[in-house]
Amino acid sequence: MPFGTRQTSVRKDAIALGGTCRTNFSETGRTIALDAGNYDLKFWDGAGHPRAIRSVRFQLPQGRDPVRYSESSPLVELPDGSRYHFGTQAYKYRRQQQTVVENKVELARLHLYACLEPERKEEICHYPLQLYVSTPDLMRNADALRSQLLGIHEFKRNGIPYRVTVDHVEVEREGIGSYRYAQQLGIIPDSGYTIVIDIGGGTWLSRLIDAEGDVIDENVMDRGGSYELATAISFDRRLADLLGTTADPAIVMDGFKAGHTYADTGLSWSLWLEEYLDPWFKGIFQTVKAQYTPYMARVTRFLVTGGSSHLISERLAGRQLFAVMPDPQFANVRGLFPIAEGLQLCMTTK
Template identity: 85%
Template sequence: MNGLGTRSRPPKETIGVSHRTIALDAGNYDLKFWNGAGHPRAIRSVRFQLPQGRDPVRFSDHSPLIELPDGTRYHFGTQAYKYRRQQQTVVENKVDLSRLHLYACLEPERDEQLSQFPLHVYASTPDPNRNAAEIKAQLMGVHEFKRNGIPFKVTVEHVEVEREGIGSYRYAQQLGLIPDNGYTIVVDIGGGTWLTRLVDAEGDVIDENVMDRGGSYELATSISFDRRLIDGLGTTVDPAIVMDGFKSGHVYADTGLSWSLWLEEYLDPWFKGIFQTIKAQYTPYMPRVTRFLVTGGSSHLIAERLAGRKLFAVMPDPQFANVRGLFPIAEGWQLCMTTK
């Protein structure tokens, strides 16, 4: 494997006061993005393509409306639930949506009537060997579109694509959560996927595993087939709404129906399945592992189980840990991630 995780500076001639930089973690559940200031933002990774004759419902920065030059329109975020048959990124190939996801996350400066600027993008993907070239091909170059009615003309000059989870590792280093010696296993549990990276004390990724499925959507799908929830609802259960419920008291939308009393029946085998797989893959390295770093937007589901365990550290604000570490702050230039 090559060093696709290595971070390089953009060419000097592209760096100027007028360019903007965005770190983009386009997850299966949320699109997370950060410009280096304030708190990172998130947009629910669901969309609806509006027919030409359909007026959109209310749009906002949290749920933006994107219009392409050919008139095609997409409404992203939670407002997409107000249409029938919205599309969920978690059941699609999110690499194919890289361009649209960038448009959804590019907010204008305050009071701008036309947003026109050069842009540097720092993104991540579970498998850069397979997907980095396609992501760069989609993002590099000139892009024209409207976001919430505001015209954008953006020239993407530089795209850096790193391993998903490595941003969390960098951020954990900044927070002092990584020991100075031994190996760290990064466990990134997302909506559609979960993955692991084995990182040594020098910052080299020496082994890794990416599970294309098995994230919280799989857990939500299992719960969606439970008769107790189906009977209470009186119809089929949408796993995507169950995923939303994972972050709001384990309640199904506004119905008042909850699976919290029997969640453990599903959570326990899901949790054990993940960590049994990790143990099997990294058995030879276990004596030298000094930290399990647990991160990702679905890690809150197992945080209580790991509390007090000496080897484990659960990232604070884990949903945004990866995107924070992607942003090229000064210290970040020195933390290069390579694979031997």
Template identity: 75%
Template sequence: MPTATQAQRARKTRGMQSRAALPVLALDAGNYDLKFYSGSGHPKAIRSVRFQLPQGRDPVSFSDASPLIELPDGRRYHFGAQAYKYRRQQQTVVENKVELARLHLYACLEPIDDARSEFPLALFVSTPDPARNAASLEQQLLGAHEFKRNGVEFRVQVESVKVVREGMGAYYHASQQGLIPDSGYTIVVDIGGGTWLTRLIDADGEVIDENVMDRGGTYELATAIGFDHRLTDALGTTADPCVVMDGFRMDHAYADTGLSWADWLDEYLEPWFKDIFQRIKAQYTPYMPRVTRFLVTGGGSHLIAERLAGRRLFAVVGDPQFANVRGLYLLSTDTQLCMTPA
């Protein structure tokens, strides 16, 4: 006979049985990547970099992975890796991503069934601090939207916007994967590009404490590495932290220069890692005896996955870059998943 908690968790995680008729997009607009998922295939990502083209400038080639957005007033924005081919591109990691919500949505909207570009939409988004940002996100995203994406005219009516605490999607996804114990507390540690955050969650799925660090994500680690003379001397100039962040996923190499910090990465990674977990321990000291799982997720978690391997209390979500957006999509398939208030 299943326990009440097991039955509750089963209701949370069986959501794939009932899909809403309204098209759904789960959107996790991160500082490093814009992640999105419509329920089929694998979630997708677009590098969170853009360039606003002057009226007299032709764009370089665009694609679904690096889309060109055109607004009715004539403004044009090129997103993704191709934005690096222009000078003075804009990096979301050093901006307020909430203010860019509408543009980020346009970058991530693709035609339905490769053909339909006029449709209603239910939107599920996350933000580190819903209490502060939910109203602004809803104001920007609800209603009618007209724009061009890669030359295709879109007319989209956003019927609903559900704003969820960032990191909770990863918790829902991990619960479905059987990574959350039936008892005790879970601490979600979400390490992103610009920020890292924690949520303390009880066995009923309630958030009972939390902390959002506006700094300290992989951008801070990349900035520190970018000042190291072993890199700057070889480059002959300062290193771009965002290019270093790209290198974290490509053998720790600085673009195509052949320069790498892999041999001395630990000199920076170790104190960065320790600082995060010392802060977690300090905040949650009274709860530690009842913590049964540290769930580590987010696009920066791969940097510390090896250090956590084999530790009984720790679990790193598989494909952590997309765990949050997968969990957001689960909310569209079963409202029982939404156990915590936004």
């Protein structure tokens, strides 16, 4: 099989391997929640603050040495010798690959390898692993994700050899993690319907959820996330004329979190951002309203979440029915992680 994995009798091998890296369940191995987004790969082991790696990579030719790698920009090497440099360091190569324009389900193994941090760099990492992941379209992608992720995975990450046995994969609807986390924070009313609006880098989606936690209706937009907004801005001649070329939408996306400036050029689209932001915002919420019109009288909360929700949070401030998740980039991955019965999840900050 490609990407350094092979199926086996998973449970038996998981017991035999034991665990030499840091674990968070002592007898069976390690548990990771993984939210492999189009903009960031988010992951959490239940301790501290979730981590993120920019979802961009470069495949190095055999004759090329990598630039400096780190935990936030890891270098992954597969048994066939192919190497992939993830994160912001990938921008230092030509023609890096952006997850936002690819099928991220097909990249599930590589994304997992990029996110498996060791506790100590000198360790050889052998352990069984339980994964909790999400996907926008559960019916279409759940089986494919399990097929890719279950089994033994052998690879190197930042020069450290790994042999990881994934013995359990739980796949959930994207956005449901945010809903569960919002419940833990007391944001969800006890009665009525909640509409979760999850705005990501490549896509956005909505789920209508009743007071018992059942999904009544849903809508997944394959496009329309912040990458679409960034692409529109990248073709604006006011920015292109200053750069002398068409802007890179991926760098514009980065600028959304850095004062709306283009990399280190100091050039900004902030003065005319509203021309693009307003129709983008209205397009999302008009679609939501049309989708759920028959249920609106029973809606008691609009929960806005996802890594791009910061772009519209100011517009929603003070609206009684609306709540924007705290630390929205990591809300879904927090809610994916299983919580022991009777325990409460504490809010942590960076």
